[in-house]
Amino acid sequence: MPNVQSINQNTLSDALPDFRNWGVMLRSLLLVNGMVLLVAIAQATSWQDIVARMLGLSALLQPVLLLNLSLLFMLNPWLERLTYKKGTAVVLLLAMTVTLMVYHLGGKLSLYTIVHGNFYSGRNALLGSVIAGLLLVYFRFRVRVLSPAVDAARLQALQARIRPHFLFNSINAVLGIVRADPKRAETALEDMADLFRMAMAQDDDLVTVRQEVALARQYLALEQLRLGERLKVNWYTENMPDDALLPPLVLQPLLENAVYHGIEPLAKDGFVDIKLYRNGNEMHLEVYNPRQEQGGHHVGNKMALSNIRERLALQFDVEASYKVEIGKDFYRVHIKLPYVQEIPKPFFFA
């Protein structure tokens, strides 16, 4: 499944970076060139010499780097199926081979003067794989930093996903209708069960936007039970691709925020607008809610929102963005992420 990695937040799964992600490519280019610049500075004897050395090193380095990245881009689907250890071995071997190839081919084309002796070949091959190794270490480290791995962080994330305020008020609301409208109380409890099952789910595999919307609707039904006419919702989903994939629980916490900060402190009724649409290779999520200048709830749900941010960064790197617009009387969150399609499962998996 291309692009669909499991980003398990609880037990850290080691995985190679997604070599088709712009963020990963950009980071690789910047880091390697940064290292080369350091070497150039270390060897240089004057300021002009830095540039000269950089150019000299680049002659071999840039072709190797670009060729490596393109090969990894092509091999990405295959690499994803390997275990982390095997994948790492392949990447290191590839770096070594490409370095040697370019070095010798370049020599034939007399781009570089090949100094006879195995030392230079060996040195370049070694450097190539060491640099590739360092990059892999960096990406692995980045995943660790972005994943709340420690138990405390996991608990925090869980609490942020289920706001106690929502939990106890909802239970109270269900109790309030259980005698008068038992059927509605049953539905409400079922909605709550689904919501909590999702919030407590151990894995963070991508889900379809269809599932995410269904969950959001269940959540809003619960809030409407409590708030009645005060909560009005507009859905704009005409241009929403049903099969788009996104990390779970991205939309629902945004809505919870919209209700908590936007609707609850409002004296009259208010609208929450939800827009989901695709624009080329991008998937967009927008949530709009009214905002009170004063007298709103002060304690925010920063944790849930930073959790969304981190998960988006972990999954999509620079290809996802999270923007907040705070107006005089409104609050708008706009999330952009790459449009990843659900791959229909082959029938023998069904």
Place this chain on the structure above:
Amino acid sequence: MNDVESPLTIFIVDDEPPARNRIKDLLADCSEQMPLQLVGEAGNGYEALDKLSGVQVDVVLVDIRMPQMDGIELARHLNKLPTPPAIIFTTAYDVYAIQAFELHAIDYLLKPIRIGRLLDALTRTRSAVPLRGEKLQELTPEPRKNIAIHERGKIHLIPIEQVMYLRAELKYVTLRTVEREYLVEETLGALEKEFAIRFIRIHRNCLVAKDEIVGFEKIVDEKSGDSYWAVNLKKLNETLPISRRQQFIVKEFG
């Protein structure tokens, strides 16, 4: 005082209809064990004050988190009634409020409310001493959004933005809005402390809304020949003298 036989009259304030329903169900269950009577309900603080002025009730169940006016502010206004009701706070989840209640030993009920807890709390109100205003103020760092004025058995709420100045005169504090003056049964000192963000003290007996100050003028007393600074107000054609000790205000406002 109520004798034991007369039913306890109860009023419910909560912004969520199902939550009010739940309390009504529970009160119906409680009525098997103690005589009580639900006399009304309200969805927000303003409605509650409106319905409760002129009516005497024994107990008001007040939700803490409500839009516009929170439960603690409502309780402070209810305290101004001639015979203030006993107040039982209810909340589903509010770490800050619960800490404050524990600290001040004030009764509260956690939603979902259990019938046993509700019965206990209702029983206790028979002997309870009404909460004091200052104690309620300590519960929250937030200033009220309104000042309650008690006039002819009714409660008037004056939104704090409408208050031009507050001036202590003999026994009472006068509150001035654009339209008229009201008498407030609170001390200037307590008001200054609570609304420090909005008012500034210009004189031993006077607090002025900072936003309402439009300028300053020097006034010469014709008899004594002494001169002093005074505040000009935006919406009122009045000048308020600044005491010598507070004259630095003139410089600060520039």
